[in-house]
Amino acid sequence: MENRILSILAESLAVKDRSVKENLDKLKTGAQRLAECLASDRKVLIFGNGGSAADAQHIAAEFVNRFGIERPPLAAIALTTDTSILTSIGNDYRFDDIFSKQIHALGKKSDVAWAISTSGNSSNVLKGIEAAGEKEMATIAMTGRGGRLAAMADLSLTVMSDSTARIQETHLIMAHILCELVERILFPKHFKK
Numbered sequence: 001m002e003n004r005i006l007s008i009l010a011e012s013l014a015v016k017d018r019s020v021k022e023n024l025d026k027l028k029t030g031a032q033r034l035a036e037c038l039a040s041d042r043k044v045l046i047f048g049n050g051g052s053a054a055d056a057q058h059i060a061a062e063f064v065n066r067f068g069i070e071r072p073p074l075a076a077i078a079l080t081t082d083t084s085i086l087t088s089i090g091n092d093y094r095f096d097d098i099f100s101k102q103i104h105a106l107g108k109k110s111d112v113a114w115a116i117s118t119s120g121n122s123s124n125v126l127k128g129i130e131a132a133g134e135k136e137m138a139t140i141a142m143t144g145r146g147g148r149l150a151a152m153a154d155l156s157l158t159v160m161s162d163s164t165a166r167i168q169e170t171h172l173i174m175a176h177i178l179c180e181l182v183e184r185i186l187f188p189k190h191f192k193k
Helices: 001-023 024-039 051-064 083-091 095-106 123-134 147-152 166-184
Strands: 044-047 076-078 112-117 140-142 156-158
Touching: 001 024, 001 156, 001 166, 024 044, 024 112, 024 140, 024 156, 024 166, 044 051, 044 095, 044 123, 051 076, 051 112, 051 166, 083 095, 095 123, 112 123, 112 147, 123 140, 123 147, 140 147, 140 166, 147 156
Parallel strands: 044 076, 044 112, 112 140, 140 156
Antiparallel strands: none
C-alpha cells in the first residue's frame, strides 16, 4: 500500500507540474479576463458534471466569500446547485439543456462562462458554452486532453492525462491559481511586492 500511495502522489505532482507549466500563459490570460469581468460588475457562471460540478461550486465559493484575503465579495454562480432548476429542465426538456437554459436566463454580454469537463465532450457543457457564445460572453474551459470543448472556448486550460482523478486534481490547482491571481489583480494593496 505504501508504494501505491507514493506512486499516486508522484503521478499527481507530475501531472500538475507539467500542466501548470504548459498552461502558464493561458492562466495569466484567464486571470486577466476574470478580473476584467469582475471589475466591470459582471459575473462568472461556472458549470460541469459530477466532480466538475463540485469544483464549480468550490470555485464560486472562493469568489463570493474569499480566497486568500479579506475583500468584498465577487460575483460568481455555480449553475450546478439549484436542484429545482436542474430537475425541472431535465424533466421538461433534456438533461443536455440544464446549463444552456440557465446561461440564456442569467448570462449577459461580457460575463464569463467557465466550463469544466474532464472529457471535454459532455453534451450539456458543450451546449452551455454554445449558449454563452450566443450571449457574447467570454468563455473559459478546463478539460482533460481537450475534446470538443477546448476548440469551442475562447481560452482552454487542458490537462494531458488519461486519469480522471489526476485531471480533477489539476483543475483544482489551476482554479486556485486563477483565484489568487484575480485577488492580486483586483486588490494589489493586500499583497506585499
